[in-house]
Amino acid sequence: MLLAIDVGNTNTVLGIFNKDKLEQSWRVKTDPRDTADELWLQYSALVTGFDITGVAICSTVPAVLREIRKLLDDHFQDVKTTIIEPGVKTGVPLLVDNPKEIGADRIVNSLAAFTLYGADGPSIVVDFGTSTNLDVVSPKGEFLGGALAPGIEISVDALAARAAQLRKVELVKPRSVIGKNTVEALQSGTIFGFAGQVDGLVNRIIDELADLYPDSGDVCVIATGGLAPLVLGISEMIEFHEPDLTLIGLRLVHERN
Numbered sequence: 714m715l716l717a718i719d720v721g722n723t724n725t726v727l728g729i730f731n732k733d734k735l736e737q738s739w740r741v742k743t744d745p746r747d748t749a750d751e752l753w754l755q756y757s758a759l760v761t762g763f764d765i766t767g768v769a770i771c772s773t774v775p776a777v778l779r780e781i782r783k784l785l786d787d788h789f790q791d792v793k794t795t796i797i798e799p800g801v802k803t804g805v806p807l808l809v810d811n812p813k814e815i816g817a818d819r820i821v822n823s824l825a826a827f828t829l830y831g832a833d834g835p836s837i838v839v840d841f842g843t844s845t846n847l848d849v850v851s852p853k854g855e856f857l858g859g860a861l862a863p864g865i866e867i868s869v870d871a872l873a874a875r876a877a878q879l880r881k882v883e884l885v886k887p888r889s890v891i892g893k894n895t896v897e898a899l900q901s902g903t904i905f906g907f908a909g910q911v912d913g914l915v916n917r918i919i920d921e922l923a924d925l926y927p928d929s930g931d932v933c934v935i936a937t938g939g940l941a942p943l944v945l946g947i948s949e950m951i952e953f954h955e956p957d958l959t960l961i962g963l964r965l966v967h968e969r970n
Contacts, residue, residue, distance in 0.1 A: 716765050717963040718756075718781070719818060720772035722843040723866070724939055727756065728960040729763050735957055736763075740939065745776040749783035756784070765789070769967035771797040771817035771959070795967040797821060802969050806855045819848050820856065821962025826935050827854035828965055830953065834930030835922045838958065839911055839951060841938035843867060847914055849922070852929045860914050865907050865940050869899075884943055908947040915950040 715730040720743060728738040739759050747755075768789055772778035778796070785794055795801060797817035805824050807815055818840070826836040827850050836850040841864065848859040863871075865884065873881045882899045890905055892898030919932050936944070936951045937958035945954055955961070 714763050714765055715767040715769060715964055715967060716756075716760060716763075717960045717967075718768070718770045718772075719959045719963065720770070720774050720777050720781070721818065722773055724842075725777075726939075726960060727759060728957060728963075729760065729765075730960075730964050733964065735960060738957060738960065743774060743777060745774050747777065747780060749780040749787065752777075752780055753784050753788060757788075765792060767793045767795070767967055769795045769797075769963040771821055771963060773816050773818060793967075795963075795970045797963070797966060801966065803966050804854070804969055806853075808851075808855050809858050815856065816846075818959055819846060819859070821966055822937065822958050823848055823850045823856045823962075824854070824965050825955070825958045825962035826850050826933075829955065829958075829961070830933040830935055834932055835926060836933045836935060837915055837918055839915070839934065839936045839938075839941070840958075841865065841936065841940035841944070845907070845911070847911070847918065849918055852926055860918070862910065862914075865903060865943060868907075869903055872899075884940075886943075886947065904943055904947060908944040908949075911944065911948050912950045 717728045719726040723743060724740050725743045726740050729736045770781060803820050803824060805820050822838045826838045830836055831850060834852050838848040840846040843864045845862045845864050849857040851857055869881055872879055882896045886904050887897040887900040890901050892901045915934055922932055934951050935953045935955055937955050941954060
């Protein structure tokens, strides 16, 4: 079985694949101060009972990736391991100014989106995490670039910290766009505001893709990330929700290597 580990700035997602089927997944907080021993205690408790024959990892937190390398040396010496980094075969051409700048999660998301949804045209992956990433994939599976914006929780935290009379609120859809109190007004601005931001960016990207690929099919828009459920059903442009997109991409890259 394959253990896939996606280390994000806020959360780490782990999944167990039996061939191409995701058997189990977990979401835990990411702490860059964790040591290899602490990570092993946490991860081993989750995967007990599974016969791990391979490990695939992507990380946007260098400190955690360093400790995971130590964990692999100590506990997975005889297991085939794939870490998404320069030199690893991903099958995703990076058509950007500096490919080394592109986060590993964006690369595997692009591969998974093209594999699952990209048969007829370009794809846009909207990853709702610490930041909101919009990644654009060509009809040939090439990573074209994208847009990055502050994430939903970061924005709410910043507003509460800088505005004396405003505070953090539960992130749920309010009863109307016109908030009747401070809590509803904050919820409206956050939920509907971020959905509108995503829709606006997606529409602009689609216009550019139409010029680049005039003969391609419709653009497919896929949402992923821990905060994606907040805007599902509110965003007018998101067509599909794939919460395990990054894990699927990790499996695909591991198979290629």
